[in-house]
Amino acid sequence: xxxxxxxxxxxxxxxxxxxxxxxxxxxxxxxxxxxxxxxxxxxxxxxxxxxxxxxxxxxxxxxxxxxxxxxxxxxxxxxxxxxxxxxxxxxxxxxxxxxxxxxxxxxxxxxxxxxxxxxxxxxxxxxxxxxxxxxxxxxxxxxxxxxxxxxxxxxxxxxxxxxxxxxxxxxxxxxxxxxxxxxxxxxxxxxxxxxxxxxxxxxxxxxxxxxxxxxxxxxxxxxxxxxxxxxxxxxxxxxxxxxxxxxxxxxxxxxxxxxxxxxxxxxxxxxxxxxxxxxxxxxxxxxxxxxxxxxxxxxxx
Numbered sequence: 014x015x016x017x018x019x020x021x022x023x024x025x026x027x028x029x030x031x032x033x034x035x036x037x038x039x040x041x042x043x044x045x046x047x048x049x050x051x052x053x054x055x056x057x058x059x060x061x062x063x064x065x066x067x068x069x070x071x072x073x074x075x076x077x078x079x080x081x082x083x084x085x086x087x088x089x090x091x092x093x094x095x096x097x098x099x100x101x102x103x104x105x106x107x108x109x110x111x112x113x114x115x116x117x118x119x120x121x122x123x124x125x126x127x128x129x130x131x132x133x134x135x136x137x138x139x140x141x142x143x144x145x146x147x148x149x150x151x152x153x154x155x156x157x158x159x160x161x162x163x164x165x166x167x168x169x170x171x172x173x174x175x176x177x178x179x180x181x182x183x184x185x186x187x188x189x190x191x192x193x194x195x196x197x198x199x200x201x202x203x204x205x206x207x208x209x210x211x212x213x214x215x216x217x218x219x220x221x222x223x224x225x226x227x228x229x230x231x232x233x234x235x236x237x238x239x240x241x242x243x244x245x246x247x248x249x250x251x252x253x254x255x256x257x258x259x260x261x262x263x264x265x266x267x268x269x270x271x272x273x274x275x276x277x278x279x280x281x282x283x284x285x286x287x288x289x290x291x292x293x294x295x296x297x298x299x300x301x302x303x304x305x306x307x308x309x310x311x312x313x314x
Contacts, residue, residue: 043090128161183202202232
């Protein structure tokens with residue numbers, strides 16, 4: 014007896030069949046762990062391997078084929094949503110993805126988060142195509158994947174271009190336009206500030222300072238020594254250093270050449286800080302003192 018081809022196909026399909034629970038809803042499902050793997054620049058294959066090692070197959074009783082399909086689907090969703098994350102305000106007003114507000118905030122905050130080791134390498138450099146070409150070396154040095162390096166660099170450049178000509182406080186502008194938390198908006202304010210004034214953070218004598226140290230210094234510079242700190246009515250409040258302050262720095266050159274006087278200045282700076290600043294204020298004061306030697310080069314003699 015000749016068995017029709019269609020019957021053979023049906024039998025083969027039944028042998029390959031699997032039992033799956035399926036449901037339909039209008040809320041977009043986004044796994045936070047898979048989202049972090051995507052942000053970290055891992056491929057679908059690498060992400061599946063890492064999820065397998067985490068024991069997720071045993072936890073849910075699924076096979077690897079289902080896990081691969083799930084990971085691929087998540088990656089596709091993240092790639093479609095990425096264009097909205099470039100302008101976070103659009104995420105709340107679009108109809109393609111039904112995402113609860115709390116989940117939207119998580120997506121935005123994580124997308125604009127950055128690796129401290131990576132930003133330390135770029136801090137103070139021009140956010141140009143030339144700098145972006147060197148990201149391969151930065152990736153190798155920091156251990157951050159190249160794809161993640163490029164995402165973080167593009168985020169820095171995007172924020173810089175949006176806020177550099179905006180009126181009003183720098184950090185507040187970043188917070189309002191990109192819907193970031195206070196802490197992350199402050200950190201981006203420091204990145205924009207140093208990128209604008211080309212602060213030489215790569216000098217050997219400043220290598221021991223981490224990004225948090227420089228972020229604190231940026232806050233002090235913005236609050237006390239920028240044009241906005243002098244005149245609240247200027248258009249560009251927090252990016253440019255006050256010209257009179259830069260001129261006054263010429264009179265402080267003696268602090269750089271006289272070690273005893275520099276040490277005395279450091280001690281005075283420490284006494285001027287609140288006791289709640291803890292022991293870290295010593296290093297921060299050293300950074301502020303050494304910043305004089307970095308900034309003085311930009312002052313015309």
